[in-house]
Amino acid sequence: AVAAMTGAELARLDARSIFPQWPEPASVPTLAEVLDVIAGVESMELEIKTDRPDRLRRVAERVLAAIAQYGIADRVTVTSFDPVALEAVARLAPEQRLGFIAKFETTDDLATAVRLGARRCAIPIKTGTQARVQEAHAAGMDVTGWQGNTREAIETLLDWGVDCITSDYPSLARAVLSEVRALS
16 A cells, blocks of 8 residues: 555656556656646646545645745645545645546535535546536636547547546657637
């Protein structure tokens, strides 16, 4: 379990296990190491993974401290599958933008997002639909579509009208988005 490991132990891991074609070791970076590289981007999502409530409060504090340190609060949406994580962030920083990640198979997940005060929903291609994207937009939320890991998935998510896409293959996603923009 990640929670049982130290930061140094995590840093020694190699994340290539699901990407065997990746040419070089891919260690697990700290949030600060990631922000050192991407702090200048226009918009980003930082996901807090599901965990025990006591740990989620501590993680929320640390994520918000990093956001403040880098001065990026206005460009970050803190996301999670875990309502407790988002509630902790909202208590500590009521102005911080939140995003709720769920299956969105029914309108119950949208109701949870509204209750949490989320301004973004992350709707998966496997269980979401264009109708769910439209419902989220009607509720005043942006929508992230995930996972855009193939050309077909990215094109489907774009057809659904999502506002952004997450992908394990950002180079592919950027290429497809560039082609779509060129055709527009």
